[in-house]
Amino acid sequence: MDEIKLIEVKEDILSDNDEAARKLRDKLRRDRCFAINLMSSPGAGKTSLLLQTIAALKDEFKIGVIEADIDSMVDAEKIRETGVTAVQLRTGGFCHLDAAMVKTGLEGLGSESFDLVFIENVGNLVCPAEFDTGAIKNAMILSVPEGDDKPLKYPLMFTRADVLLVNKIDMMELSDFDPAALKQRVENLNPGMPTFEISAKTGRGMAPWTDWIRREIKDFA
Amino acid sequence: MHELPVTESILNIILKHAEKNQVSRVVSVTLHIGELSDLENQWVQHYFDYLSKDTPAAGAVLKIERIPITLKCRNCQHTIKIRKEEMGTLSCPECGTEGDFSLVSGREYYIKEMEAM
Numbered sequence: 001m002d003e004i005k006l007i008e009v010k011e012d013i014l015s016d017n018d019e020a021a022r023k024l025r026d027k028l029r030r031d032r033c034f035a036i037n038l039m040s041s042p043g044a045g046k047t048s049l050l051l052q053t054i055a056a057l058k059d060e061f062k063i064g065v066i067e068a069d070i071d072s073m074v075d076a077e078k079i080r081e082t083g084v085t086a087v088q089l090r091t092g093g094f095c096h097l098d099a100a101m102v103k104t105g106l107e108g109l110g111s112e113s114f115d116l117v118f119i120e121n122v123g124n125l126v127c128p129a130e131f132d133t134g135a136i137k138n139a140m141i142l143s144v145p146e147g148d149d150k151p152l153k154y155p156l157m158f159t160r161a162d163v164l165l166v167n168k169i170d171m172m173e174l175s176d177f178d179p180a181a182l183k184q185r186v187e188n189l190n191p192g193m194p195t196f197e198i199s200a201k202t203g204r205g206m207a208p209w210t211d212w213i214r215r216e217i218k219d220f221a
Numbered sequence: 222m223h224e225l226p227v228t229e230s231i232l233n234i235i236l237k238h239a240e241k242n243q244v245s246r247v248v249s250v251t252l253h254i255g256e257l258s259d260l261e262n263q264w265v266q267h268y269f270d271y272l273s274k275d276t277p278a279a280g281a282v283l284k285i286e287r288i289p290i291t292l293k294c295r296n297c298q299h300t301i302k303i304r305k306e307e308m309g310t311l312s313c314p315e316c317g318t319e320g321d322f323s324l325v326s327g328r329e330y331y332i333k334e335m336e337a338m
Contacts (some may be wrong), residue, residue, distance in 0.1 A: 002338040012328040127223040155308035185309040188320030
């Protein structure tokens with residue numbers, strides 16, 4: 001019988017995706033296209049947030065949207081009604097977006113002709129945290145009804161985000177959500193991460209978030 | 222939850238190394254997976270068995286070594302190993318600074334080595 005050989009592999013499992021994401025980020029920088037990856041649970045309000053954000057920024061920036069929520073054209077239709085360009089990715093039940101899928105979406109849009117692109121990731125707090133999409137920044141939305149303990153259950157997601165949006169603050173009175181407890185938990189995982197409390201439904205608190213985008217785009221360009 | 226694409230990636234990498242090293246059968250693969258990952262060992266092996274059928278890696282055993290979550294206090298540089306459930310709840314046991322840590326390890330997704338013949 002043949003002898004068993006020990007072969008050193010020493011490779012990152014996700015190196016293909018990480019490399020594809022790095023290349024995509026380089027291209028976005030060359031195109032001066034500021035792409036934000038939006039991640040949240042299903043129902044946290046990604047689409048409503050997008051609609052409000054687009055309304056606030058569409059006169060200043062050429063905006064595109066890549067929709068990935070599972071095989072539904074509903075979200076893309078809503079976005080197109082605002083007058084911005086949206087492409088729907090058919091993720092076929094996939095639990096996350098990876099860089100190759102985002103590349104396809106950006107090619108569908110033509111990233112060189114946009115200043116700002118939102119990538120609406122699949123609603124899920126686990127898988128999207130592990131796959132770099134190639135976006136310039138990662139934004140996470142946590143809604144009040146989900147509870148202030150989410151950083152304890154999904155720590156990786158909170159370490160990956162560059163900015164946190166706490167949505168549905170209009171529902172704060174109805175719940176036992178403790179903003180101070182959330183703040184401390186987030187601070188422990190991701191010190192100094194900008195956090196904005198908003199209501200995408202009423203529009204409350206949207207200005208600091210859209211100002212953050214404006215500043216980031218200015219620094220980026 | 223995304224064990225399938227991860228497993229595909231593992232298989233592609235080890236088949237590449239099998240070819241490079243001119244081996245005909247992979248016996249085992251040692252992985253380093255960070256404790257922060259939600260990857261389930263049992264499902265990775267299950268998908269691996271399915272995907273590796275009719276390849277030199279068929280029947281290989283995946284040995285998954287979990288890499289602990291290690292945090293480093295930004296104030297005093299003290300490092301601590303913690304469980305996932307403790308993330309977001311700690312202050313530094315050395316200097317008492319509350320929740321100002323950087324992540325040293327725990328996110329690994331790495332193939333260390335494989336045995337083959």
